[in-house]
Every structure is written in C-alpha cells, then in structure tokens.
Amino acid sequence: MIAVAGISHTSAGFESLATFTGKYTRKEEASLHLSGQIWVETCNRIELYAELEKTSQQEIENILLRQFGLTQKPAGFYVYTGGDAIFHLLKVAAGLDSAVLGEDQVLAQLKQSFQRAAEARMTSPYLNKVFHKTFATGKQVRSLTGINKGNRSVASISVSLADRFLRDNQLSKNACILVLGAGETGNLLTEILVDKKYRQIRIWNRTADRAIELSSRFGLETVATSSLPSAYQDADIVLVATSSKKTLIDYQVEGTRKQRLLIDLSMPFQVKPGTIIPGTTHFNLSQITAIREQTDKSRQKAVEDALQLVYAAQQEILSWQDQKWVAQTLSQWRSLLQMVQERQIRDFMRDNPDANPEHLQELAIRMSSQVLKQLAWTIRQQQLTDEGSQWSKLLATVEPYEQLN
Structure with missing residues (x-):
C-alpha cells in the first residue's frame, strides 16, 4: 500500500x-519495511512517500x-x-496544496x-506507476482547468512587490537589488528581474560557483561573502531565497538609510528577529501566502474542476490494486488446480495402471482452464458491484494444500 508522512505549511504553518526543518533527521537508506520510498523536500513541505506492506495504522506510523x-x-x-495518501499526492501535484494555488x-x-529516488534505486514498480499517473494528472489539471492562469509564483509575487515599492518611493529601475541565493527560486527571481529590465542586480550564494554561474548568464555582478554586509547596506531591495538552516541576516544596518524592501x-x-529597523519593509512566506489567498477566492470554480480530476485519478489508481488482487487470485488458483490435478492423476494411475497418463493430463488441463475462465468471469462480474474487491481478496488467500486427501 501507499503511505505518506510529513509536515507542510498547510498543516503546521511556516x-x-x-x-521542524532544523530538527528532524532524514533516513534515506533502504528499509526492510519499505518496498520503495521517495522524499519530497521543498520550502513548503517535507514528505516521505512510501510503499509498504499493509499492517495496522499505528505500525505504519511507527515505521514512517x-x-x-x-x-x-x-x-x-x-x-x-491507502486512498487518502494517493489523494494527498494528487492534490500536491495539482497545486491544490501549494502556498500559491496551482503553481x-x-x-x-x-x-x-522522483528522479533522485529512481537514480538511487529507492523506488518500486508500483510507486513508479503511481507517480507517473500523478505527473500526468498534474499536467491535465493545469491544461483543462486553467488553475494556474494568471497565477503568480512566489518569485513573481515578490517582484510585483518590488515594482510597487519602487513606485511608492519614486525609485527607478536603476535601484540596487541584492539577490541572496542562486538556487531554483533565486534563478527564477533573477530571470524575472532581468526580463523586467532591472539593471543593477547583484548575486550572492554560499557556494560562490553557483553565484558566478547565475551572474554570468545575465552579465550581473557577484558578491563575495566578505562583502555581504556592505552589499546589504547599499541595496534598495533585498530578496532572500536560500536553503540554509543557519540564519543568514543577523546584523542590523545602522545610520540614516533610505527605504529598503526585504x-x-x-x-x-x-x-533574524529583531534585525528589522525602521525604514525597512519586510515580507516573508507567511505574508506571501496571505496575498495568494486573495487570488484563490476568485478561482474557486477552477479548484472544484481540479478536485474532480484528482478524484477520478485517485479512483483509477485504486482500481489498479483491485486488478492486482485479480491477478493474484488467478495465479493462486492456477497453482492450486495444478496441485490437485497432479494428485488426482497419480491416484487414478495407481488404481488404473493401463490408463494413458498423457490423455489424463490433457483432460485435466482442459478442465482447469475452464474452471479458471469461469472464476475470472465471476470476479469481473463482482467487480461491477461494491463486493468485487472483497471477493478477489478472499479468493486470493486460498493456498494450495497438501492436507486434502
């Protein structure tokens, strides 16, 4: 079965x-209890998706x-x-559980x-299938509902706030902008700023090579770590997008400083709390989320349509498990019938030594084939009702036996 464990901005707040990000210990090594595992860690969530044997809810929780x-x-x-885990994964992929709806x-x-887990050989065939269906559903939701139309990512919302800050303070696009972080969000911030014709953009990253790589793409200036305090003081706008667990901005800028957006x-x-001085306008992810919520209200219809697509995908994935039970049932009964026919032919030949064993074998195979066909048809018919899954699971537990005689 599929299970997910984790924490997100939705469940716990930023x-x-x-x-939690600074305290938990991630164990990514193979586990005897998990057939496959995929870790998802972003600025909005830390989650582990896993396939494991069905057991009690408490035992599953303990394992994860x-x-x-x-x-x-x-x-x-x-x-x-089970179904709740699959529904959650599909909602995440559809952007229904994001800080910015539909992102x-x-x-x-x-x-x-998923790619990282696959390269590390940490996934499983069933987990692979579920995630590929999830990716297709996420793409379908966006193309059919338009839930991401007019949507703004965290980076674009930030640049919009920067635009407004410049207008309010009568500053031009020659204003000095400092981008701290050259990861995915830092790259996106820089791309949007360059596209909007901002000219004085400086890049810093804890790993200097990444900052140099990003700066060179757009002909921008790189800031050395030793120059970071002075670069911060010179900046009109500071955009921070790093993944460090250690606080980066833990100093105050003293003196008379013009207005700054952080x-x-x-x-x-x-x-660091307490470092914001008068004149500095400060936003964090919690406030970006509040801005997002205003946009969400006007997109309720898209959300409802997206949920319908998510629900349909969930039901399709759950049906795979039922099909798995059907295959297991037929395989189990094929083994059982083979064991029975071998025993019966052996007993018959003992009492009738002149009989032709090849003819008996052919007859037994034909009879077993007819039984399996009838069994498969019956299961398929039961699948049309709510009892189909129960029938398959019950029949799949019948084991070949030696004690019959």
Whole structure:
C-alpha cells in the first residue's frame, strides 16, 4: 500500500515548518519495511512517500516516523495511507496544496524528487506507476482547468512587490537589488528581474560557483561573502531565497538609510528577529501566502474542476490494486488446480495402471482452464458491484494444500 508522512505549511504553518526543518533527521537508506520510498523536500513541505506492506495504522506510523528519526508525531505532522495518501499526492501535484494555488513549480519539484529516488534505486514498480499517473494528472489539471492562469509564483509575487515599492518611493529601475541565493527560486527571481529590465542586480550564494554561474548568464555582478554586509547596506531591495538552516541576516544596518524592501522567501526564515529597523519593509512566506489567498477566492470554480480530476485519478489508481488482487487470485488458483490435478492423476494411475497418463493430463488441463475462465468471469462480474474487491481478496488467500486427501 501507499503511505505518506510529513509536515507542510498547510498543516503546521511556516514557523513550525521552519522549526521542524532544523530538527528532524532524514533516513534515506533502504528499509526492510519499505518496498520503495521517495522524499519530497521543498520550502513548503517535507514528505516521505512510501510503499509498504499493509499492517495496522499505528505500525505504519511507527515505521514512517523512524525514517524521520522520530519516535512521536510532532504538532502538524500527518500520516495518510491507502486512498487518502494517493489523494494527498494528487492534490500536491495539482497545486491544490501549494502556498500559491496551482503553481507549476511544485510539479517540477515532485518530478525532481522522483528522479533522485529512481537514480538511487529507492523506488518500486508500483510507486513508479503511481507517480507517473500523478505527473500526468498534474499536467491535465493545469491544461483543462486553467488553475494556474494568471497565477503568480512566489518569485513573481515578490517582484510585483518590488515594482510597487519602487513606485511608492519614486525609485527607478536603476535601484540596487541584492539577490541572496542562486538556487531554483533565486534563478527564477533573477530571470524575472532581468526580463523586467532591472539593471543593477547583484548575486550572492554560499557556494560562490553557483553565484558566478547565475551572474554570468545575465552579465550581473557577484558578491563575495566578505562583502555581504556592505552589499546589504547599499541595496534598495533585498530578496532572500536560500536553503540554509543557519540564519543568514543577523546584523542590523545602522545610520540614516533610505527605504529598503526585504523579502525573505527562505524556509527556515533567514532574517533574524529583531534585525528589522525602521525604514525597512519586510515580507516573508507567511505574508506571501496571505496575498495568494486573495487570488484563490476568485478561482474557486477552477479548484472544484481540479478536485474532480484528482478524484477520478485517485479512483483509477485504486482500481489498479483491485486488478492486482485479480491477478493474484488467478495465479493462486492456477497453482492450486495444478496441485490437485497432479494428485488426482497419480491416484487414478495407481488404481488404473493401463490408463494413458498423457490423455489424463490433457483432460485435466482442459478442465482447469475452464474452471479458471469461469472464476475470472465471476470476479469481473463482482467487480461491477461494491463486493468485487472483497471477493478477489478472499479468493486470493486460498493456498494450495497438501492436507486434502
């Protein structure tokens, strides 16, 4: 069965998520209890999707908690199994559980997480199939519902706030902008800023090579770590998008400084409490989420349509499990019939030594084939009712036996 465990901005809020990010221990090594596992870690969530044998809910929770290095569920931590886990995964892929409704970025992040797990040989055939269906559903939701139309990513919302800040303070696009972080969000921020004709953009990253690579793409300036405090002081706009667990901005800028916009898109937050001085306008992910919610209200119809597509995909995935039970049932009964026919032919030949064993074998195979066809037809008919799955599971538990005689 499929299960998911994790914590997100939806379940715990950004502050609790940031605290959890700094404390948990991720165990990605193979586990005897897990057939496959895929870790998804973004600024909005930390989740483990896994395939494991069906057991009690409590045992599943214990197994998954151990993968996080935990013994108890912290506040905001969730564990979903079976259909609920599949529904959750599909909602995430559709952008229905994102900080920015319908965002495209989360689908790309899921694909990257899956690719990493596949390269590490940590997935399973069934988990692969579920994720590929999830990717197709995420793409279908966006193309059919338009849930991402007019949508703004975290990066584009931030640049819109920068635009407004410049207008309000009568600044030109020659204003000095400092981008802290050259990862995925930092790249996106830079691309949007360059596209909007901002001219003075400076890039810093903890790993200098990445900052140099991003800067060289657009002919921008790179900031060395030793120059970061002065670069911060010179900046009109500071956009922070790093994944460091250690607070980056932990100093105050003293003196008379013109208005500054500081947007922290990191998780955990990179701005130390108490460092914001008068004149600095500060936004973080929680406030970006509030902006997103205003847009969400006007897109309720798209959400309803997306949920219908998600529900249909969930039912299709669940039907695969029923089909798996059918295949297991027929395989089990094929073995049982073969064992029975071998026993009966042996007993018949003992009492009738002149009989032709090849003819008996052919007759037995024909009879077994007819029984299997009838069994398969009966199961398919039962699948048209709510009892189909129960029938398949019941028949699949019948084991070949030696004690019949």
